[in-house]
Amino acid sequence: MSKKLEKFKNSQKKELPEINTGDRVRIHQKIKVENNERVQISEGLVIARKHGNENTATITIREVVDKVGVEKIFPLHSPTIEKIEVIKKGEARKSKLYYLRDKSRKEIRQKTKQK
Numbered sequence: 267m268s269k270k271l272e273k274f275k276n277s278q279k280k281e282l283p284e285i286n287t288g289d290r291v292r293i294h295q296k297i298k299v300e301n302n303e304r305v306q307i308s309e310g311l312v313i314a315r316k317h318g319n320e321n322t323a324t325i326t327i328r329e330v331v332d333k334v335g336v337e338k339i340f341p342l343h344s345p346t347i348e349k350i351e352v353i354k355k356g357e358a359r360k361s362k363l364y365y366l367r368d369k370s371r372k373e374i375r376q377k378t379k380q381k
Contacts, residue, residue, distance in 0.1 A: 275321055282342055285325060287312050287363050288356030288378045293327065293340055294348040305348060308338055311356075311374065313363040328366065335367065 285291060292309045310329030317323040323342045328335060340347060356378040366374050 280343065283350060283352050285312060285315065285342075285350065285352060286356075286358070287315055287361055288358030289352050290354040290356065291325075291327065292351040292353055294350075295340070296346045296348055308340075309353070310336075310338070311363070311366070311378070313337070313366060315361070330371070 289312045290310070291312055292307060294305050294307055296303055297306045308327060308329060310327035312325050313328045314326040315323070316325075321343050324339050325342060326337055326339050328337050330336070342350075358378055363378075366377065369377065
């Protein structure tokens with residue numbers, strides 16, 4: 267690898283909690299509105315994690331807002347992400363939980379076991 271690429275990769279590393287599919291997480295993200303910056307909090311179930319521990323690693327969060335399911339994709343090493351909290355550790359049998367899109371909240375709780 268070139269020195270520039272290696273330097274860039276090392277600058278992107280930050281402390282992250284261990285996040286797996288099935289976990290319930292709360293993400294604090296900085297959002298710029300006009301001249302102000304504020305922190306928006308998103309809380310939801312991790313239904314997918316992609317690209318492992320690389321700099322391009324992402325997680326997909328599913329939450330229900332006003333009875334409508336919303337999915338958001340967050341790059342883990344983004345400078346806009348202030349903090350990631352793991353609320354509950356879950357245990358999933360699959361690495362991608364896309365089948366939960368069609369389930370109710372009660373069914374989702376039954377499908378994802380708590381550690």
